[in-house]
Amino acid sequence: MATDHIRYDVLARDALRGVLRRVLTDAAAHGLPGEHHFFITFISKADGVKLSPRLLAQYPEEMTIILQHQFWDLVVTEDRFEVGLSFGGVPERLVVPFHAIKSFFDPSVQFGLQFEPSEAIAETPASPKLPAPAVVAPLPAPAAESSDDKPEPPAGPSEGAEVVRLDRFRKK
DSSP, X not given: OOOOSSOHHHHHHHHHHHHHHHHHHHHHHHOOOTTOOEEEEEETTSXXXXXXXXXXXXXXXXXXXXXXXXXXXXXXXXXXXEEEEEETTEXXXXXXXXXXXXXXXXXXXXXXXXXXXXXXXXXXXXXXXXXXXXXXXXXXOOSOOOTTOOOOOOOOOOSOOOOOOGGGGSOO
């Protein structure tokens, strides 16, 4: 197999992270339109993540936040976002680098992205090396919502992917 000197996997992953950056930038500037809201899961101990010791003790591996009605001071930069949220009535300020994000999901339109978990650990601003090839894929729509009308975060993408030749779809 030929060596990928262009690193399409890295380009695709960065482009999809750009989708997150754009969506969060728009939300910071204009608020969330319509019924849109976001589930964002990130690795708690990834480089650059800033959580209070209380939250880190509660979520030592990963944490999922929901940006919907009660968040404030959303600031988005090239490499991270910062947001104010309340946890158990206690206001907190979180800093989450984009490389720490494992998944993003907007249940209002059944759209999601999942990033390879090793990327959040392998990628650090001080580390110039490229991470191992990663799978970045839109998530399938989750099963029907639970009876209490709370959206469930999506399951991860299927383990394998099928390569399909375009000739299969051409009319003969």
